[in-house]
Amino acid sequence: MSLERRKTREVTVGALKIGSEHPVVVQSMTNTDTRDVESTVAQIEELVAAGCELVRVAVLDEQAAWAISRIKDQISIPLIADIHFDHRLAIKSLEAGVDALRINPGNIGGEKNVDKVVDAAKAHNAAIRVGVNSGSVERALLDKFGGPTPEAMVESAMQHVAMLEKRKFYNTKISLKSSSVLHTIDSYRLLAEKCDYPLHIGVTEAGTLLRGAIKSSVGLGVLLWQGIGDTLRVSLTDDPVQEMTVAWELLRSLGLRHRGPEIISCPTCGRTEIGLINLVEVVEKRLEGVVDPIKVAVMGCVVNGPGEAREADIGIAGGRDKGIIFRKGKVIRTVKGGANLLNAFMEELDKFLIERNK
Numbered sequence: 001m002s003l004e005r006r007k008t009r010e011v012t013v014g015a016l017k018i019g020s021e022h023p024v025v026v027q028s029m030t031n032t033d034t035r036d037v038e039s040t041v042a043q044i045e046e047l048v049a050a051g052c053e054l055v056r057v058a059v060l061d062e063q064a065a066w067a068i069s070r071i072k073d074q075i076s077i078p079l080i081a082d083i084h085f086d087h088r089l090a091i092k093s094l095e096a097g098v099d100a101l102r103i104n105p106g107n108i109g110g111e112k113n114v115d116k117v118v119d120a121a122k123a124h125n126a127a128i129r130v131g132v133n134s135g136s137v138e139r140a141l142l143d144k145f146g147g148p149t150p151e152a153m154v155e156s157a158m159q160h161v162a163m164l165e166k167r168k169f170y171n172t173k174i175s176l177k178s179s180s181v182l183h184t185i186d187s188y189r190l191l192a193e194k195c196d197y198p199l200h201i202g203v204t205e206a207g208t209l210l211r212g213a214i215k216s217s218v219g220l221g222v223l224l225w226q227g228i229g230d231t232l233r234v235s236l237t238d239d240p241v242q243e244m245t246v247a248w249e250l251l252r253s254l255g256l257r258h259r260g261p262e263i264i265s266c267p268t269c270g271r272t273e274i275g276l277i278n279l280v281e282v283v284e285k286r287l288e289g290v291v292d293p294i295k296v297a298v299m300g301c302v303v304n305g306p307g308e309a310r311e312a313d314i315g316i317a318g319g320r321d322k323g324i325i326f327r328k329g330k331v332i333r334t335v336k337g338g339a340n341l342l343n344a345f346m347e348e349l350d351k352f353l354i355e356r357n358k
């Protein structure tokens with residue numbers, strides 16, 4: 001079964017095309033000081049290696065805006081400048097070569113400033129993301145709807161978008177973020193009915209690795225399952241590189257995109273004969289950097305392991321003093337336990353990847 005995406009128009013961000021005719025894009029945001037070009041580029045490179053396709057940096061002052069050109073020279077993915085309130089920083093970032101702005105036109109000091117930003121965005125072929133958070137909804141809308149309800153957030157976003165449309169600017173995507181999963185789902189569903197702009201989806205302030213991964217997976221999973229979402233960010237209070245693992249696993253679970261190994265490992269039980277938790281960690285570590293979408297099984301006993309992980313392209317099952325390596329449930333090698341087993345497995349894995357890429 002493949003999920004049907006909600007029809008959205010095409011938006012261009014640098015070399016990237018976004019919309020329902022294109023794959024859902026994995027996005028992140030750096031947490032370095034943007035003025036520190038070296039650290040920011042290093043973090044973006046790590047993110048790219050882990051699967052990031054679009055990245056946002058915070059632009060807090062002029063120095064950060066000018067740093068953009070040096071950052072852009074050294075990275076391979078499109079860059080978004082995150083700007084609050086200051087139209088001059090937006091224009092400087094565009095002049096420095098940024099591919100998109102995250103800015104709300106209603107918050108930058110009036111119509112004249114919106115004219116200037118939109119003219120500069122058009123001149124530089126840049127996109128604009130309107131991003132409404134539950135904390136940023138205007139007072140009048142809070143009064144009208146009795147709080148930052150999904151209706152208030154959607155109306156706020158559409159007001160910002162109308163300011164762009166008035167100037168015939170349509171290279172726009174929209175986000176509506178809340179730290180509540182249900183609120184996020186309701187808001188995006190409502191917005192999806194009101195426009196055909198691509199939507200950037202995320203649950204904001206989702207929390208630390210485990211809790212944030214769960215909240216993001218539930219919220220984004222429900223939306224993606226309903227066809228909503230053209231770019232996504234899993235926000236975590238952690239190293240942003242961790243966001244990539246969660247994002248790609250989420251897309252894989254829904255059959256939307258596939259990247260890197262899928263590790264199938266058994267939950268362990270009374271039949272487990274080896275230190276499986278440690279073995280999975282070692283296998284995962286050894287597979288870091290593999291981009292091919294393969295299924296790899298790591299199982300706790302030689303009797304049931306190959307059968308339980310029959311769908312795996314290649315697998316390892318450990319016994320007390322011997323282990324086996326199997327492909328699609330068939331044993332291809334029996335090896336004495338310990339380090340030998342892991343080395344033999346990696347040999348077989350390399351062989352498998354070479355054969356598959358022939």
Ligand code: SF4
Nearest residue numbers: 266269272300301304
């Ligand atoms: Fe238990 Fe073996 Fe199944 Fe793992 S593969 S859960 S050890 S029976």
